[in-house]
Amino acid sequence: MSARLDSAQPYxxxxxxxxxxxxxACHGAASLFGVLGGAVGTDGGTVDAGAWPGWYAAVIQLVGGSLVLLGxxxxxxxxxxxGSMAYAYFKVHQPEALWPMENGGEASAMFCWAFLLLIFTGSGAFGLDQLFGKRTARERAQEPTSRKATVSA
Structure with a gap:
């Protein structure tokens, strides 16, 4: 049973x-463009362009979330x-109260730990990282022997 579960781990x-x-990415899109209910913590609007830290956080959410989504x-x-979610938790939420349930920081804490896990596990299956990695390995395998010797020397 354990071996079958281990083989499904990348998926x-x-x-x-x-x-x-x-x-x-949806959090970032909501904050930047007012879609999906608008900016979190507002009445459905958007964050002002260049406003610290909200606009920068929203850009990180949209771009970073999209990159992670695509792998x-x-x-x-x-x-x-x-790191952005750790900042959000400790600078925005934690000063209000100690526990995430009290300070509204559950999402920041969960995203922080979820992304921390992905730093160590990588993209798993279905990611573009895997696609480019396989293509690169295949191309290296097809290189002439003389070129491989020159590259590795």
């Missing part, structure tokens, strides 16, 4: 990455996204 990670990236530069995008 579970891939699906996890897709869902987390989509949800994160493109997953580890780097997850690193930046995790």
């Amino acid at each position: 579970a990670i891939g699906l996890f990455r897709i869902v987390v990236g989509l949800l994160f 493109l530069g997953t580890r780097a995008a997850a690193f930046i996204a995790s």
